[in-house]
Amino acid sequence: MEIMKECWILVMILLLRGSWCFDGCLEHERIALLQLKFEFISSSSSYDMPLWGVNTDCCNWGGVKCNTTTGHVVELSLDFMRRGGDWYLNASLFLPFQQLKNLSLWGNNIAGCIKNEGFERLSVLDNLELLDLSFNHFNNNILSSLSGLSSLKFLYLYENRLKGIINIEGGEELLKLSNLQYLDLGYNNFSINNLSFLNGLSSLKGLYIANIQLKGPFDLKG
Ligand SMILES: *[C@@H]1O[C@H](CO)[C@@H](O)[C@H](O)[C@H]1NC(C)=O
Ligand SMILES: *[C@@H]1O[C@H](CO)[C@@H](O)[C@H](O)[C@H]1NC(C)=O
Ligand SMILES: *[C@@H]1O[C@H](CO)[C@@H](O)[C@H](O)[C@H]1NC(C)=O
Ligand SMILES: *[C@@H]1O[C@H](CO)[C@@H](O)[C@H](O)[C@H]1NC(C)=O
Numbered sequence: 069m070e071i072m073k074e075c076w077i078l079v080m081i082l083l084l085r086g087s088w089c090f091d092g093c094l095e096h097e098r099i100a101l102l103q104l105k106f107e108f109i110s111s112s113s114s115y116d117m118p119l120w121g122v123n124t125d126c127c128n129w130g131g132v133k134c135n136t137t138t139g140h141v142v143e144l145s146l147d148f149m150r151r152g153g154d155w156y157l158n159a160s161l162f163l164p165f166q167q168l169k170n171l172s173l174w175g176n177n178i179a180g181c182i183k184n185e186g187f188e189r190l191s192v193l194d195n196l197e198l199l200d201l202s203f204n205h206f207n208n209n210i211l212s213s214l215s216g217l218s219s220l221k222f223l224y225l226y227e228n229r230l231k232g233i234i235n236i237e238g239g240e241e242l243l244k245l246s247n248l249q250y251l252d253l254g255y256n257n258f259s260i261n262n263l264s265f266l267n268g269l270s271s272l273k274g275l276y277i278a279n280i281q282l283k284g285p286f287d288l289k290g
C-alpha cells in the first residue's frame with residue numbers, strides 16, 4: 069500500500085514536470101536543425117555535429133542554445149562542423165529560428181551563398197545581434213548582402229577573401245548598419261585608403277583590421 073502511494077506521487081511529479089516545465093526544443097526548430105544537418109553533411113567529406121539527431125531535445129545538441137523560458141533557439145555556433153571544399157550556403161535555412169541572437173559559422177569553407185538565398189534573407193530576424201563568418205572564403209559580395217541586417221551589433225569577417233580597395237569595392241554598403249558596435253575585418257587581402265566608409269556606422273565602438281593595409285592620407289573628420 070505504501071509503495072502504491074509513492075508510485076502515485078512519482079507519477080504526479082512526472083506529469084507536473086511535463087506540463088509546467090521547459091521540455092526541450094520546439095518541433096519546427098528541431099526539423100529545421102535536421103535540415104541544416106542534412107545540408108552540412110551532404111556538402112562535406114566529413115563532419116562534426118555532436119549529438120545532432122541523437123536525442124530529441126535539440127537544445128542539447130552541440131552548438132545549439134535555447135532560451136529556457138520560451139524554448140526558442142537563440143544561439144547557433146556551427147564552428148568547424150564541416151570539412152570539405154568550397155561550399156555555397158542557403159542562408160534561408162536559418163529563417164525558422166525567429167529568436168536567433170547569435171549565429172557563428174567559423175571555419176566551414178563557405179565561399180558565398182546560393183543565388184537569391186543570401187544573408188539579406190535574414191533581415192527579418194529582428195533579434196540577430198552577432199554574426200561570425202570568420203575563417204571562411206567569402207568575397208566582397210558578402211558586404212552588400214549584410215547591409216539590411218539592421219539589428220547586428222557584432223560582425224566578424226576575420227580571414228576571408230575580401231580584396232581590393234574597400235572604399236571603392238563595397239565598403240560603403242556597411243553604412244546601413246547603424247547598430248553595429250564591433251567590426252572585425254582582419255586578415256583579408258584588401259587595403260583601405262579612405263576611412264569615410266565608417267562615418268555611417270554611428271554606433272561603432274571597435275574596429276579590428278589586423279594585417280590590413282592602410283594607405284593614407286586619411287581624413288578623419290566627422
Ligand atoms: C528568454 O525569452 C524571454 C521572453 O522573450 C525574455 O524575456 C528573456 O530575456 C529571454 N532570456 C534570455 C536569457 O535571453
Ligand atoms: C533554401 O532553403 C529554403 C528553406 O529550407 C528552401 O525553402 C529553399 O527552397 C532553398 N533554396 C534553394 C535554392 O535550394
Ligand atoms: C551572444 O554573443 C554575445 C556577445 O559575444 C554574448 O555576450 C552572449 O552571451 C552570446 N549568447 C547569447 C545567447 O546571446
Ligand atoms: C593579395 O592581393 C595582391 C594584390 O592584388 C596579390 O598580388 C596577392 O597575391 C594577394 N594575396 C593573396 C593571399 O590572395
Ligand SMILES: *[C@@H]1O[C@H](CO)[C@@H](O)[C@H](O)[C@H]1NC(C)=O
Pocket residue numbers: 235262263264285286287
Ligand atoms: C574619402 O571618400 C569620401 C566619400 O567617398 C570623399 O568625400 C573624401 O574626399 C575622401 N577622402 C580622401 C582623403 O580621399
